[in-house]
Amino acid sequence: MKQKLSILFVLLVTIIVTGCKKNQEETQPINLSIQLSVDQNKVWFEVPYEKAEITLVNKLNNSKYSLKANHQGLVAVESIVPGAYSINVSLKITGAEFTTLTGTYRESDYYLNYSLDNQSYFGNTDAKIQLINSEIIGGFVIKQVYYAGSNASTGAIFRDQFIEVYNNTSETLYADSLLIAVVYGKINKTADSYSLANNQYDWSKSLNMVATGNANDDYVYVKELFMIPSDGTGKKYPVLAGKSIVIAQTALDHTKPYTTNGGTTQNISNPALTVNLANADFEAYLYPYEQKLEPGRTMFASDVDNPNVPNMETYFATGARDMVLNPQGKESFAILKVDKSFNLNNIPSYALPTVRTVTAATVLYPQLPAKYIIDAVETEAIITADQTPRRLPMAFDSGAASITGGQYSSQSIVRKTAKTIGGRKVLQDTNNSRNDFGQLIKANPGKDEASFIAQ
Amino acid sequence: MLNHRALKIIPILLIFSILANAQSGKDSVYFFSQNQNLIDNILFSPTFSNANPLKSYGFLQLDFKRENGGFRRAQEAYSINMPKFLAKGFNILGKFRIAGSIEFNNSSEDSLANGQKNNLEDFTTFYPYANKSGLYKRQNYIAKTSLSYSTLNNHIVPFINLDYQKHQSSGTVDPRLSSNRFILKVKPGVNLNLNRHSLGLYALVGKADEQVSLGYKNDVYKTSLLYPDRIHYMQYGYGSSVIKDTSNVYKYDDYKGFGIQYATKFKDWNIHFATEYQLLINKNYTQNKTAPNFATVATFNLNTINGSLLLSKNNSINTDQQISLSFTYNEGYDGNLKTSGSLNRVNYRVNALNVSSGYRLLWDKNKNNAKELGLNLSYTQNDKLDLNQAAGLSYEQLKIDLSGTLYHLIDEQSKFKISLKPYFIAPINTTLKYNTNSITEFIRNVAFTDYYYFNSSVLGGEFSTEYLTSKLIKNQQFGLYCQFDLRKMLKQDMRNDLNPTFVPNGFRSVFHFGINMYL
Numbered sequence: 001m002k003q004k005l006s007i008l009f010v011l012l013v014t015i016i017v018t019g020c021k022k023n024q025e026e027t028q029p030i031n032l033s034i035q036l037s038v039d040q041n042k043v044w045f046e047v048p049y050e051k052a053e054i055t056l057v058n059k060l061n062n063s064k065y066s067l068k069a070n071h072q073g074l075v076a077v078e079s080i081v082p083g084a085y086s087i088n089v090s091l092k093i094t095g096a097e098f099t100t101l102t103g104t105y106r107e108s109d110y111y112l113n114y115s116l117d118n119q120s121y122f123g124n125t126d127a128k129i130q131l132i133n134s135e136i137i138g139g140f141v142i143k144q145v146y147y148a149g150s151n152a153s154t155g156a157i158f159r160d161q162f163i164e165v166y167n168n169t170s171e172t173l174y175a176d177s178l179l180i181a182v183v184y185g186k187i188n189k190t191a192d193s194y195s196l197a198n199n200q201y202d203w204s205k206s207l208n209m210v211a212t213g214n215a216n217d218d219y220v221y222v223k224e225l226f227m228i229p230s231d232g233t234g235k236k237y238p239v240l241a242g243k244s245i246v247i248a249q250t251a252l253d254h255t256k257p258y259t260t261n262g263g264t265t266q267n268i269s270n271p272a273l274t275v276n277l278a279n280a281d282f283e284a285y286l287y288p289y290e291q292k293l294e295p296g297r298t299m300f301a302s303d304v305d306n307p308n309v310p311n312m313e314t315y316f317a318t319g320a321r322d323m324v325l326n327p328q329g330k331e332s333f334a335i336l337k338v339d340k341s342f343n344l345n346n347i348p349s350y351a352l353p354t355v356r357t358v359t360a361a362t363v364l365y366p367q368l369p370a371k372y373i374i375d376a377v378e379t380e381a382i383i384t385a386d387q388t389p390r391r392l393p394m395a396f397d398s399g400a401a402s403i404t405g406g407q408y409s410s411q412s413i414v415r416k417t418a419k420t421i422g423g424r425k426v427l428q429d430t431n432n433s434r435n436d437f438g439q440l441i442k443a444n445p446g447k448d449e450a451s452f453i454a455q
Numbered sequence: 456m457l458n459h460r461a462l463k464i465i466p467i468l469l470i471f472s473i474l475a476n477a478q479s480g481k482d483s484v485y486f487f488s489q490n491q492n493l494i495d496n497i498l499f500s501p502t503f504s505n506a507n508p509l510k511s512y513g514f515l516q517l518d519f520k521r522e523n524g525g526f527r528r529a530q531e532a533y534s535i536n537m538p539k540f541l542a543k544g545f546n547i548l549g550k551f552r553i554a555g556s557i558e559f560n561n562s563s564e565d566s567l568a569n570g571q572k573n574n575l576e577d578f579t580t581f582y583p584y585a586n587k588s589g590l591y592k593r594q595n596y597i598a599k600t601s602l603s604y605s606t607l608n609n610h611i612v613p614f615i616n617l618d619y620q621k622h623q624s625s626g627t628v629d630p631r632l633s634s635n636r637f638i639l640k641v642k643p644g645v646n647l648n649l650n651r652h653s654l655g656l657y658a659l660v661g662k663a664d665e666q667v668s669l670g671y672k673n674d675v676y677k678t679s680l681l682y683p684d685r686i687h688y689m690q691y692g693y694g695s696s697v698i699k700d701t702s703n704v705y706k707y708d709d710y711k712g713f714g715i716q717y718a719t720k721f722k723d724w725n726i727h728f729a730t731e732y733q734l735l736i737n738k739n740y741t742q743n744k745t746a747p748n749f750a751t752v753a754t755f756n757l758n759t760i761n762g763s764l765l766l767s768k769n770n771s772i773n774t775d776q777q778i779s780l781s782f783t784y785n786e787g788y789d790g791n792l793k794t795s796g797s798l799n800r801v802n803y804r805v806n807a808l809n810v811s812s813g814y815r816l817l818w819d820k821n822k823n824n825a826k827e828l829g830l831n832l833s834y835t836q837n838d839k840l841d842l843n844q845a846a847g848l849s850y851e852q853l854k855i856d857l858s859g860t861l862y863h864l865i866d867e868q869s870k871f872k873i874s875l876k877p878y879f880i881a882p883i884n885t886t887l888k889y890n891t892n893s894i895t896e897f898i899r900n901v902a903f904t905d906y907y908y909f910n911s912s913v914l915g916g917e918f919s920t921e922y923l924t925s926k927l928i929k930n931q932q933f934g935l936y937c938q939f940d941l942r943k944m945l946k947q948d949m950r951n952d953l954n955p956t957f958v959p960n961g962f963r964s965v966f967h968f969g970i971n972m973y974l
Contacts (some may be wrong), residue, residue: 014476024788027795027802060695060794061844061893081893082796083695096496114460122796152674328678382680383699 015146022234029079034127043133045101049073052091061086088115088399089129090432100165110432113432132394134431140285141168141375141429143244145333146412146443147325151407155273158255159302162277163443165335166244173243175237176230183332184223184365185391194353200389205239207358217393220334221365226284226312242424246445249323250302253311261299273410275445284323289314314364315344327407332391334376341375377401378432394448399434412443416455425452482593485973486862489777489815496727496765498545501603501614501646502655502716502726513544513974526944529904532564548714554601564591571632573624578787578805579737581668581753585687586900589628596621612646629676630687636665640710659733661710669702690923693897694802695794695843705740723770730762733897742816753791754798762810764824775817782810791871794843807837829858845890848902851883876917885910903955934971
C-alpha cells in the first residue's frame with residue numbers, strides 16, 4: 001500500500017511540474033531603425049542627415065540614447081530594451097551650409113525637427129520620421145512663461161503668473177498690436193471619434209467648420225487672447241534689441257499684501273515664493289471685457305488694476321476671469337501679429353468637436369491662422385502620466401517645455417541663451433522647445449542677468 | 456456569496472464553540488516542543504488527526520512583538536511593534552471533527568522605505584514604489600476552519616477547509632499607501648482510512664481581491680519631481696519601473712491547486728507526509744471591474760509546491776524523537792503590456808526554494824528535569840530576474856542551528872522550560888546583476904541593499920522561556936513566556952560600484968512576550 005502511494009505521489013508531482021512549465025516566450029532586446037526623410041516638395045535640397053541629433057529616451061528606466069543618422073538618414077540602434085520611448089530629432093543647417101546646399105544665400109540657420117512621445121517598441125521595428133522645416137520667423141520670441149504659479153497656501157497661487165516676450169533681433173521692434181494667445185486643447189487623454197490619433201481634438205469635426213487648408217495643422221484654437229494696445233502709429237511701444245516686455249496677470253507686488261477688488265486684504269505668508277510684478281510692462285485686466293459681455297458683473301477680486309501699467313486688450317477669455325494660465329502645463333502659448341485682412345472683432349469661432357449641438361451657451365473657441373504665429377511654445381507636465389496631447393502644430397514647436405517642480409512650484413520655463421553679441425543676448429530658437437527651454441527655480445520677471453540661462 | 460462580516464463572525468463562533476468544549480489536562484501536549492509541532496501539524500488535517508489519539512485541543516495566546524535594528528532588508532522597517540491575539544483548537548464531536556483558528560494582529564512599522572505594498576509575500580510585482588521612509592500600519596485578520604464528517608465506519612471522511620484573510624496596510628507619509636486585500640481559499644477533500652494508513656486528497660480553489668492606491672496630502676509632492684524620495688514609480692518587475700505611472704492598482708486573483716496528505720505508523724514512528732500544489736494567477740488592472748474599459752494590464756503566475764515529512768517517535772517512557780523535513784518551491788513569471796508588450800511574454804521571473812530538516816531528541820521526559828537537543832539545517836535559494844533591465848538578485852544561504860532545552864517540573868501545578876538556540880547563517884552564493892546604463896531607483900535602493908543583506912554572514916542566538924502554572928485558576932493552565940532573538944551581521948564586503956541609500960549593518964533583534972492559555 002505504502003509503495004503504491006509513493007509511486008502515486010511521485011507521478012503527481014511530475015505531472016504538476018511538467019504541466020506548469022509552459023513554453024514561455026521571453027522579452028528580448030530589440031533592434032530599432034528609424035528612417036529620416038523630408039517632404040521633398042518643401043525641402044528640395046540634399047539634407048545632411050548625419051548632422052541630425054537624435055535622442056531616444058526609454059520611459060521605463062529613463063535611459064537616454066544619443067544617436068546619429070547616416071548620410072541617407074538611417075538611424076540604427078541594436079539591442080535596446082523593449083518599451084515605450086520618446087524620440088526627439090533636431091537638425092540644424094547653418095546659413096552658410098544652406099547657401100552651399102541650395103545655391104541660395106541665407107544668413108540665418110535652418111532647422112528640421114520632429115518629436116514623438118510614447119512610442120511602443122516591443123519587437124524589432126522600422127520606424128519612419130518625416131522631418132518638418134521649422135522656419136524661424138525671427139523678431140519677438142517668448143522668453144519666459146511663468147504658468148506654474150506659487151504655493152497655494154503660502155504663495156500667490158496663480159495670481160502672480162506672467163509671460164515675458166523678448167526682442168531676439170539686433171534692431172528695435174515695436175510691440176504694438178502683438179497678440180498673446182493661450183492655445184487650448186484637450187485637458188485629458190480620452191480617446192473618442194472626434195479626436196486625432198494622438199487623442200487631441202480633431203477640430204475638422206467641429207460643427208460648421210469652415211477652414212482653408214487643414215483645420216488642425218493650419219490653425220490654433222485659443223482659450224484666451226490678448227493684444228498689446230496701440231495708438232495707431234504702430235510705434236507706441238518700442239522694444240530695444242535684446243530687451244523684453246513682461247505681461248502680468250495682475251501687475252502688483254505679490255510679495256506684499258494688497259487690497260483686492262472686494263476690499264479685503266490679500267496677505268502673503270511666504271514672500272520668497274512669489275514675485276514683484278508692479279514693474280510689469282502690461283497687465284491683463286478683464287473687467288472692461290466682462291462688462292461688454294455681462295454688464296454689471298462684479299469685479300473679479302484678484303484682477304486688480306494697476307493704473308501705472310497699461311492694460312492689454314482682451315479679445316477672448318473663457319473659463320477664467322483673468323489671464324489665468326494652467327499651472328499643470330496643459331496649455332500652449334503663442335505670439336502672433338495679424339495683418340489687416342484678419343478682423344480681430346469677428347474671429348471665426350468653433351465649438352469643441354465633441355459638442356454636437358451648438359446653443360447660445362456653447363463656448364466657441366476662436367480660430368487663429370497659424371501663419372500669423374511669430375513664436376510659440378508647447379508646454380507639458382513633467383510627469384508622463386499627467387501629460388496631455390500637444391496643441392501646437394509641429395511646425396511651430398516640435399518639442400515641449402516643462403518644469404520639474406510641477407504646479408505652484410514658483411518655477412518658470414525660460415529660453416536658453418544661444419550666444420552673446422556685443423552684450424546682447426541671442427536666445428536659442430530652433431522651434432524645438434525641448435532643446436530651446438530650460439527652467440528657473442524661481443520665476444524672474446526682473447529682466448536682469450539672473451533671468452537668463454545658458455545652453 | 457457571504458459578505459466579509461459574515462465570514463468574520465462564523466469562524467469566531469466556531470472557534471469559541473471548539474475552545475469551550477476542549478478538554479484540559481494534556482500537560483505534555485502543552486509542555487514539550489515536539490508535541491507542539493505535532494499539534495500544529497494535525498490541527499487542520501483530518502488525515503493526520505485520524506492517526507493521533509488526541510481528541511481535543513485548545514490554545515489562546517496574547518503576544519507582543521518588538522523587532523528592530525539596522526540589519527534589515529530594503530523593504531523592511533527599522534522597528535516593528537505588533538500585538539497579536541491567537542486562538543486555535545479542535546474538537547471531535549461524535550462523527551464531526553471541527554478545527555479552527557483566529558488571529559488578529561496589528562503592526563506599526565517605523566522607518567519603512569521602498570515598501571508601498573502589502574507584506575504578505577515577496578514574489579509578486581506590479582506595485583508602487585517610493586524611497587520615502589515613514590510609518591506604516593498593517594492589520595491582519597486570519598481565520599481558518601476545518602470541518603470533517605466520519606462515514607462508513609471512519610473509512611471515508613469527507614472534509615472541507617476554509618482559509619480567510621483580510622489584510623490592510625496604510626502609510627502615513629506622502630506618498631501614502633493604502634492596500635486592502637481579501638483572500639478566501641476553500642479546500643474540499645476526502646480522507647480514506649485503511650488499517651494504519653490514512654490518505655487525504657483535496658482540491659484548492661480561491662479568490663483574492665486587492666486594491667492598492669497611493670495618495671498625496673501635499674499636492675506639491677504629487678506633481679513635482681523636486682523631492683526624489685517622494686516620487687513614486689510603478690514597479691513592473693525587478694527594476695523595470697515607470698515614474699508616477701498610475702496610483703491605483705486593482706488585483707483580481709485566483710488560486711487553484713490540490714494537496715495530498717498521508718499518515719501511517721511504522722514500528723514506533725508516526726509518519727506524517729503532506730504536499731500541496733498551488734497556482735496563483737494574479738491579474739492587475741488600473742481600473743476596477745465596473746469601468747467601461749476594464750482590461751488586464753499585467754499578469755503574474757506563481758506555482759508553489761510544498762511538502763513536509765514529520766517522523767515522531769514518542770512511545771518510549773523516557774525519550775521522544777522527532778525528524779522533520781520540509782521544502783517549498785516557488786516559480787513565478789509575469790506578463791506585462793508595459794514591459795513586454797504582451798501578457799504572454801515574460802519580463803520578470805522568480806524562483807525560490809527552501810529546504811529544511813531537523814532532528815530533536817528529548818530524554819528524561821518523565822523526570823523533574825527533562826532535556827532536549829535539536830539540530831536544524833536549512834537551505835534557501837532565491838532568484839529574481841528582470842530581463843528588460845538585465846537586472847536581478849540571486850542568493851543561496853545555509854542556516855544551521857543547535858538548540859538545547861531544559862524542562863523543569865517545579866511542583867504538580869507549575870513548571871518552566873528554558874531554551875537556547877545559537878545559529879549561524881552563511882551566504883553560499885550571492886549574485887547581483889545590473890546594467891550600469893539603466894540603474895533605476897528600485898535597483899539602487901532595493902536590489903543593491905538586499906544584495907548586501909543576503910551576502911552577509913550572520914551569527915545569532917535565540918533565548919526563550921515559559922513558566923506554566925495552573926495556580927491562577929484551578930485546572931486551567933497558563934503560560935507566561937518571553938523569547939529573544941538577536942542576530943549580528945559578521946562581515947560585509949563593500950563594493951565601490953554600489954550606492955544604495957542605506958546599507959544593512961549591525962544587529963537585528965526580535966523580542967516576544969505574552970501569555971498563553973491552554974484549554
